Amino acid sequence: MSGPGAGRQWVLLSYRLPREPSTPRITVWRKLRRMGVAQISDGLVALPADARTREQVEWIAEEVSDLGGTATVWIAHPAAAGDEQQLVEAMTQARAAEYRQLLAEAQAAGEGDEAGRRRTLARLRAELRRIQRRDYFPPPDRQSAERAVSSLHPANTTEESTP
Secondary structure, eight states: OOSSSSSEEEEEEEEEEOSSHHHHHHHHHHHHHHHHEEETTTTTTEESSSSSHHHHHHHHHHHHTTTTTTEEEEEOOOSSSHHHHHHHHEEEEEHHHHHHHHHHHHHHHHHHHHHHHHHHHHHHHHHHHHHHHHHHOTTTTHHHHHHHHHHSSSGGGGOOOOO
């Protein structure tokens, strides 16, 4: 199939929650952010469609309904390739920023003592896994962050002795 609409499928969630209390809205938005959604507009988010993302979005939709809101899940594809490219680019840039932050933290920890590196290693590994779970379009920054976190492992560090 070629032409408009021939790109990948996306799972979209259109949702609306009451303004007050704000806690349910904040909770839902945090869950969506952890999933790595692209925000198309207020109350409309998208993820590349696969079995996992569709299930995740359906769970969020059910939660929105349980909280007194409305939610609809759609499987769709952008009519124009440029629109899809904008979604992909937004998601890629968001993950790249997260990887750059992780890289900076790993580099800062690498300058510390061995005990500090060990304490930081587990936390950064967990954060790396969280980012990777929502990384649908891996940027080059991913490999740099992975190497930096891996370099904190005691087996990968060598203390240089200076006279």
